Amino acid sequence: MHYSPALYLDPGSGSILIQLTVAALLGAGLFIRTQWTKIKQMLGKDVPEANEEENIDDDFEE
Amino acid sequence: MTILKSKQTQHPASFRDPSGFLFTRKGLLYRQVNQKYAEEYALLMESGIYESLSKAGRLVAHQEVDIAPIQPEKAFKVLQPERLPFISYPYEWSFSQLKSAALTTLAIQKRALNAGMSLKDASAYNIQFHQGKAMLIDTLSFEFYKEGEPWVAYKQFCQHFLAPLALMAKKDIRLSQLLRVYIDGIPLDLASDLLPKSTKLNAGLMMHIHLHAKAQSKYANEDIQEEKTKKEISKDALLSMIESLRNTIKKLEWNPAGTEWGNYYEITNYSDTAFLHKKELISDWVAEKEPNEVWDLGGNNGVFSRLASEQDVFTVSFDIDPAAVEQNYRQVKEAKETNLLPLVLDLTNPSPALGWHNNERESFTERAPVDMVFALALIHHLAISNNVPLQQLADFFSDMGKWLIIEFVPKSDSQVKKLLQSRKDIFDEYTLEDFERVFESRFTIQKKVKINEAERHLYLMKKR
Structure with missing residues (x-):
């Protein structure tokens, strides 16, 4: 992969590495959750679909 | 030419980003968009990001105007942003104002990612309060998102928003004043030192502040090109990280009690x-x-x-x-x-x-x-x-x-x-x-x- 060469902010080496780690952890969690949902669905359990497009003002504030 | 120059000035805080800058002419505020930002500007305007965010009052509205740019050799367009009656700064905000500004920044980043763009900065100075709402005032903050890439503004976001909010909520409300000293946000090693040890039990603060600060000092002078090229961050993982920041911030609370004039x-x-x-x-x-x-x-x-x-x-x-x-x-x-x-x-x-x-x-x-x-x-x-x-x-x-x-x-x-x-x-x-x-x-x-x-x-x- 490549990174944009014209970054005007220094993202910081440590900050990139921690992001890679954090994202991997969270990504693994997400993967497990989705697999779990699939398993539950296969077993015939009713799982509510996640609402993709939420109200625009919902997540701007608390 | 000299007459023209005396009536127009580049905004003194608008010099870092090569994509363009703000200037005033005859008392009116304009933004020059440079050629190098032309394609990103087009995506911002055509993807619906600009429209939905500006309509919601979360991104400053602008009009494209037909006036002479201040640096014509670089110019692509000139915009006239809506003028705000007052500019305030993060060290002048209360806890919930900084929190609103943080959540707004994350919500914009999430929308940007879903439309193929990403915020290339996450400065608290890019947020203003307009008509009661936190609003992004930098139209040029959006860049192309390339799947696999980390968020370049993650460090800045943690310094400008997460660190001061955590310090205000977990240590002392007056620590917001550190933002006056550190104009690019509170250094994470300082935040990590000042925060109570108990915050290490908070998964979000542990990752985004304490471990983040450790990683910064460990890799301060290292070239990480090799590690970077080996790993990628999927869009879903990046969105989960944004969600993790959002949850960490949402859980931070400060309730006014026992201060000077509260009652x-x-x-x-x-x-x-x-x-x-x-x-x-x-x-x-x-x-x-x-x-x-x-x-x-x-x-x-x-x-x-x-x-x-x-x-x-x-x-x-x-x-x-x-x-x-x-x-x-x-x-x-x-x-x-x-x-x-x-x-x-x-x-x-x-x-x-x-x-x-x-x-x-x-x-x-x-x-x-x-x-x-x-x-x-x-x-x-x-x-x-x-x-x-x-x-x-x-x-x-x-x-x-x-x-x-x-x-x-x-x-x-x-x-x-x-x-x-x-x-x-x-x-x-x-x-x-x-x-x-x-x-x-x-x-x-x-x-x-x-x-x-x-x-x-x-x-x-x-x-x-």
Whole structure:
């Protein structure tokens, strides 16, 4: 992969590495959750679909 | 050419991003978009991001205008952004204001990612409060998102938002003032040191502050190109990280209690009659003079500021107490008020000019003058607690605005007696007669009314 060469902010080496780690952890969690949902669905359990497009003002504030 | 140059200037805080910059010409604000930003600008406008965010009041609206750019050799377009009545800074915000600004930044980043873009910066200075809502004011913050890439502004986001919010919530509300010292946000190693150890049990703060700070010091001088190329961050993982930041921030709470003025109006020496009379006078004078902007200095939780903002006058309510400002902002949010901006400010040491060349962030006084200033139940704090002579007070207020509504609180008032209780009375000049004589050097006294059932007088003055 490549990174944009014209970054005007220094993202910081440590900050990139921690992001890679954090994202991997969270990504693994997400993967497990989705697999779990699939398993539950296969077993015939009713799982509510996640609402993709939420109200625009919902997540701007608390 | 020289004539043209003298009437136009590049904004002193707008120089970092090669995508473009702000400038003023004949008093109007413009943004030059450079050629190198042309494709990103097109995606911003065509992807629907601009439209949905600006319609929701979360991204500054602009118009493309046909005027000469300031650097024509680089220029692609000139925009005229909506002008805001007042620019405030993160060290002037209450806890919930900084929190709203943080959540808004994350919500915008999430929307950007879903539309193929990403915020290339996450500076708290790119957020302003407009019509009661936190809003991104930098149209050029959006860049192309390439799947696999990390968020370049992650470090800046943690420094500008997460670290100060965590310090304010978990350590001491006054640590927001570190933002005055560190203009690019609070260094994460400092935040990590200052935060209580217990915050390491908070998964979000552990990852985004404590481990983040450790990683920064460990890899400070290392080339990580190799590691970077080995790993990628999927879009879903990046979105989960944004969600993790959002959850961490949402869980941070600060509730005003036990500070200086939080319950001031419950302990004031005003009777109901006096309070109502004072309100009535202020309302009438605002209605009569129709100012286009009011600054309420020492505005507490905004009870008198609202006498102006409810008459559709844009009003900034400044107070030294973060608890009062917090209360005020919560009220603004709850009632969806659009004309009132509460801010934290210590008048005895107001916000200085900061940043490169002392020119990036304006001082408090550089943002003056305004049409009308309120100084209600304030003068005794400045004259007696801070020993400011009356002449200097008159000079200061005359620099602040054209109209002044000021309350004189005499020594016989119980609040002043309290201030003098523990110190020697060295204030021979602090009398009603001296106050009027001194203020008349700068103002003409247009109205003077003794407040019913109180020892205090309210004045309407006009700058000479």
